[in-house]
Amino acid sequence: MIGDRLLTVAQTDTLIQLNLDSSHLHQFQAIIYKFLLGIVKKSSPEAVLREFRQLFIYQVDCSNTDALNALYKIVLDKNEAEFRNTLKRSCYILINNWDASRQHKPIQELIKLFAEKKINVDTTSGTLDCVRTWLNNFANSKDYEDLKLFASRYDIQSEWAHRYTSYLLVPQYINLNNPIEQREAARSLAKRLKDKFKFDLAMYTAHSQSPVARDTKLQKPNPTGLGDDVLRLIKAIVAKRGPFSYANLANIFVKQTQDVTYNFFKHSLSKYLLFSVANKKFVTAFQKNMSEKLYVLYEEHDDEIVNDALRLRTCNRVIEYLTTENNREPSALFALLLSQGNPLTLVVILLKVILISPNSRTHLEANIAALIQYYQKYPEIECKWLITFLEVFNITFAIYAENVKYNLIQMSQNNGSRNQSNRTLDDCRIFSQLKEEPSLEMADEEVQLEETI
Template sequence: MTTNRLSISQENPHCVTSNSKQLDVQTAQEEVYSFFVEIVNKLTPEDVLREFKSLFIDGLDYDYIPGIYNIFLDDNEQELYNTLKRCCYIIVNNWKTNRKDKYIQDLVNLFVNENLTIKDNNPLLVKTCKIWLEKFANSKDYNDLKLFATKYEDSSKGHWANRYTSYLLIDQSVNNNNPKEQQEAARRLSKQIKDKFKFERAMYIARSQSAVSSTTRYKNPSILGDEALRLIKIIVLKKGAFSHDNIAHIFIKQTENQTLKEFKINLEKYLFFSVEKQELIETWRQQFADSLSLWKTDYNQEVISKELFLRTCNRVIDYFTIKNAKEPSQLFILLINQGHALTLVIILLKMILICKNSRRHLETRIAHLIRFYEKYSEEECKGVINFIEVFNITFAIYAENVEYNLIKIEKEKQSSNQQLNLDSYRVFSQMKVDRQK
């Protein structure tokens, strides 16, 4: 097979140099991108892989530098990575759209090619190129690429963080340093994973409560087991006149046209209102209030604008999750270590109910938490994993397009402690109707 759009070949390794000396790196990159956009729409996946391998990998055991690398040898290592990434995602995005997912693993595997092994007789510049590719194969960018090759069915296998790929993909989709093709592919795949999880959860709820299917129970997508169903019942029972979304609506109305200082004070009251075991949370509440009061003090007397409202909500999310996108916050560590995952999740839910535009920010912060803790074993991360599972269930009830309802199917037996018998209720779920359409 021959192509005419990009005149880079191993037979004539200097064919680029006649033009590339006059071209800047950006122009050369655009030529490479256009080449892959064209061939991924015309050629078979096998031929696309062959072209990619020919351009970036084949020839690195020769005594000269393959054509493409001549563009980057003048201290442009980062530009090589940028080019490599975008070419990968031009291919991945197309294959995801056209259901050719199985070939993505072949693309990922190209970077463990034996040709990339550095040999003693390699010229210095060839060694440099191989070192660059080796760095890429050990980078976060490469780990991000591997997410697209992981089958949803395999997400429960291997490392515990694999179960939460949708969050890692959301983080990719909002990172403007990533090529647009990567952001689009990440958005699409994250939605696919979420929708499949949503469907499996609905089927599990329906069939786990059916006596007919009790012997062949549907797979539970949550690792909480039967506790997941119990948690759903507890959360749904709390929905009503004083549900979190109604209280959020009241809060928004009452804080209109307040100054930032007034808003901070009322936000703290709102977040900790109706939190159970109030005597246990005073330490966390005071720590949060102190941190928030010191934030943006120069703006305290300004009436809160939409922009300042969003920035404040995002800042609060950071206080309860991870600071500087690097290390868990003190509040997060306190709440998780003391076993208050549900309390933390409810506080975060309250933030999203007053500011839906902070949802992406929150999900990226969860991705950063996963990235921070993934170096630890599942046994060491039980509290964090439990938090994510509770988060998924709670937000499915309040912040997704699925409506959950409880139906009482048998009369509760009277007991001396008046404890609610959750077994007398059944959960039913249905898709919400978008009435704005």
């Protein structure tokens, strides 16, 4: 009752709806997810998009009244955060299913729905106006920018940063607050983009060295932004073999620092990272800035024996010093070191970190994503130096940290008398072969390791 007046059934229902707890909301969300999962598996993309539009954009004429009523009840709860979570997860349910069946156009169409003019039109319904406001907020949010990454790779006119979508997706799948569907979609797409780059790079490398393919339509396109000079770069990277290869040096360092104090480990880490770096200005800048940071890093553990968790945390901090320390803008050391020499030098330093701490790979890629996001507001012409760094990074990690093995073979018989040090890269050809796929390190495993200290 309100005063002496009995409530109508509709008023009672409204009061109940306005006091829904989270468990009820989850039930209503589950109804919507079940509906979308059902139609995306059996209906055409056009039909699915129509139902999605009627449900979320127009809130009318949806074929499933249970789903429509469930959305009404979520809206009546006046909880914009839960509405957005429902909307996000619904989008990624469709994206995951379409992506798995290689249907890319409906993904683009789904994302375009949020730019419809209908969203900006006022209505006579307070509830509908509320939904329109929430949809507008979503269309202007980081969540929507994340969503657009799944369509940007098909847009030839997209900005330069979208060429590095595999990195921009990393923050989505390491964020445990994102819906599981979003994390799975981001991880799957990122892996597929990396695999495609590895394959395209291997094919380009093989065909560009063939005299037959060079003069025919068999020539493969260059997947990098470095032009034909990329072949010489690949040869220079692959040429680092023998007892002083990056992998061997990493193995030696790990063995030599197994049972040492953390303080000793930090001092040894600097020497290991700079081993074989010839650029004196780079070495001086690195030593001055990194030594100061490492000296005070986790100094309360200096007298302890270094363990896996402490090694991981230290390598993650080194990555931050070398890229971005606040996950928003480049670190001073990043800009300084790139100004002191070839970007390959910094890339190799980062590679050395990953070779002794493979679980830091995801953290490194998330930081690379932060750098791209910081600079993407600038035109491509102003970011050439960063793009060169990113291309060198892509190539180096495709060669050393992925599942394609590159070998450098001397081809010229006339130079057989030359020793290894005098051999020129022009005398060599690159050959590639698949090796065993490395296990995927999950970001949450890394977090668990970090939290053990």
